[in-house]
Amino acid sequence: MNRIAATFTVVTCATSALALAACQDQANGGGAGSRDHITVVGSSTVFPFSTIVAERLVNKTPGIKSPAIESTGTGAGMKLFCTGVGAAHPDIEDASRRMKASEYASCKVNGVDGILEIQIGLDGIAFAESKAGPNLQLTAVDLYKALAATPMGQPNATKTWKDVNPALPAIPIQVYGPPSTSGTRDALAELILARGCDAIYPALADNKAKDPTGYAKGCTAIREDGAYVDAGENDNLIVQKLQSNPNAIGIFGYSYLEENKDKLNGVPLNGVEPTYETIARGAYPGSRPLFLYVKKAHLSAIKGLREYLALYAGAWDPDGPLVAKGLIAAPEDVRKRSAQIVKDETTLDPAKLP
Numbered sequence: 001m002n003r004i005a006a007t008f009t010v011v012t013c014a015t016s017a018l019a020l021a022a023c024q025d026q027a028n029g030g031g032a033g034s035r036d037h038i039t040v041v042g043s044s045t046v047f048p049f050s051t052i053v054a055e056r057l058v059n060k061t062p063g064i065k066s067p068a069i070e071s072t073g074t075g076a077g078m079k080l081f082c083t084g085v086g087a088a089h090p091d092i093e094d095a096s097r098r099m100k101a102s103e104y105a106s107c108k109v110n111g112v113d114g115i116l117e118i119q120i121g122l123d124g125i126a127f128a129e130s131k132a133g134p135n136l137q138l139t140a141v142d143l144y145k146a147l148a149a150t151p152m153g154q155p156n157a158t159k160t161w162k163d164v165n166p167a168l169p170a171i172p173i174q175v176y177g178p179p180s181t182s183g184t185r186d187a188l189a190e191l192i193l194a195r196g197c198d199a200i201y202p203a204l205a206d207n208k209a210k211d212p213t214g215y216a217k218g219c220t221a222i223r224e225d226g227a228y229v230d231a232g233e234n235d236n237l238i239v240q241k242l243q244s245n246p247n248a249i250g251i252f253g254y255s256y257l258e259e260n261k262d263k264l265n266g267v268p269l270n271g272v273e274p275t276y277e278t279i280a281r282g283a284y285p286g287s288r289p290l291f292l293y294v295k296k297a298h299l300s301a302i303k304g305l306r307e308y309l310a311l312y313a314g315a316w317d318p319d320g321p322l323v324a325k326g327l328i329a330a331p332e333d334v335r336k337r338s339a340q341i342v343k344d345e346t347t348l349d350p351a352k353l354p
Contacts, residue, residue, distance in 0.1 A: 004118070035087040038067035038305055042077030042094030043183050043251030043322035044233045049322045050094050053312045056321070057304060060311070064304050069094075073233045074183030078293075081105035083217050085297045091305055093293040096123065096253065097190075101353040103147055106109050108350075116297035117348035118338050120315050124254040124279040125187040125286035127267035128349030132246040134169050136161065137268045140285060144196025146173050147188075147228055151197075156223045176231040176238045177251035188251060189220035192269075195285065238354040239263065254279060255326025279328045289330070296347055313339045 040050050047069060072080065074095045082103060089112075093099075100119065107113065126145075128130055129136060162169035178184040195308055197219035198205040208215040219324045222228050231238045231250075238250040239260050249267055249307035254274055266274040269285050278284040292312065293321040299305055315322045316338075318329040329335070339347070 002351060003081075015294060016091045032164065037065040038308055039090045040067055040069040040090065040092040040094060041068075041072045041080045041090045042092075043074045043096040043290070044071040044178070044235050045096040045184055045255065046094035046120070047071040048255060048325060049120065049290075049294075050092070050312075052321055053308060053315055054326060056311050056315065057308050061304060061307060064307075067304075067308065071233050073179060073181035074186070075181040077296045078103045081104075081293060081295075082110055082112055084110045084296060085112055087301075090296045091295055091302050095291040095293060097186050097288065098291060099348075099353055100291055104353055112295060112297075114347045116292075116296060116309075116341055116345060118292040118294065118312070118341055119123070119289050119330055119334055120278055120292055120312060120327070120338065121290055121322065121330045123288055123290050124274045124284050124328070125184055125191060125251065125288060126254045126274040127249055127251055127269060127286075128242065128257050128259040128264040128274075129267055130242045130246040131251050131263060131265060133242075133249075133265065134171060134247060135170065135265070137271070138168075139165075139270050140192050140196035141199050142168065142196070142202070143269075144172075144193050144219070147198065147222055148193060148219065149223045151200075153218060156225070156227070158227075164186060171247045173227040174245065174248040175228045175251065176241050176248055177228060178235075179230045180233060180240040182233060182320055184251065184253060185222075188287065189222070191286050193220045193222075193286065213354060251287055253326075258326040258348065276328055287328075290327070296345055313342045314350060 008127070017086065050069050054069060058064055058066050074097055075092075077093050077095070078099065081090050083089055107115065127138065142165050146158060146161065148156060150156065158164050158173060160170045160172055162170040163175070177188065201218070204215055204218055223337040231241065233257045238252055239256060242248055242250045243263060258262055258273060258276075272278050273282050274284050279287045294309065314320070316327065316329060316335060317323070321330050330338070
């Protein structure tokens with residue numbers, strides 16, 4: 001896949017009075033700024049879609065410089081995004097989960113308080129295995145028992161899938177997945193492990209609001225003894241590892257499964273396979289929305305940023321180029337609302353954030 005490399009030098013504000021004034025003006029939403037290209041950080045899942053739109057921007061806009069897009073993971077990208085306003089800071093955060101209220105608070109402390117929240121579509125946190133794999137069929141309970149750090153309050157001692165569920169094969173549990181900075185890792189915890197835990201220990205679920213730390217420790221913390229392997233933010237590396245280790249399973253966004261369907265099979269979850277249709281209608285347990293977060297102060301300061309967002313809004317329909325590359329189109333009302341946010345430059349209400 002063609003990738004827009006994040007190799008551009010970001011020119012920071014100079015110390016002269018004139019340059020400093022320009023940077024301050026940029027932070028307020030005006031002025032030409034001191035950077036001549038768009039910068040994007042964040043989710044490895046959203047990365048391919050932002051790259052496609054970047055390529056379309058370059059092809060349609062003579063003289064425009066290629067956006068610099070970096071796959072940092074959603075959590076790490078949020079930290080970079082929230083460090084400030086101006087040429088030294090990213091314009092856009094790609095996110096495979098919604099921004100948290102705590103992250104918005106961090107942004108606001110650093111002067112980033114006008115943020116557009118744009119849902120670009122849907123995705124599924126997909127579980128996959130090699131075409132030569134054991135044809136696993138798993139449930140949220142199976143995955144909780146296999147991957148949780150302390151199921152039933154004790155260190156996880158399961159070694160094989162048969163230890164987890166007698167109906168599964170006696171092969172070692174080996175799961176390649178995203179790091180703790182990834183939105184996909186957050187989705188694994190919140191959409192899968194939490195559901196498995198809640199099904200076994202409803203008392204923990206009932207006490208979640210009172211003791212979130214205890215809930216996280218017992219339900220969503222992932223084991224660190226080698227059964228779960230942090231494969232970094234390069235989802236293509238997971239695809240390669242599955243080919244060399246047919247008994248393993250991998251975790252990444254659905255688009256990577258779709259892109260590699262000649263090499264991989266989706267692992268059914270609770271009897272439902274990860275497909276475009278099951279994710280779109282919400283039948284697949286790992287369905288999730290994907291977002292862009294954009295600094296309103298940068299829209300007038302960074303050349304091409306408004307045009308980039310407009311191209312995004314024109315590419316996420318069911319027959320658009322992003323869906324052709326694995327994005328799941330959001331329902332029509334969501335697409336219309338997102339397009340209106342882009343057009344009106346409407347900022348999010350932080351009171352509605354989780």
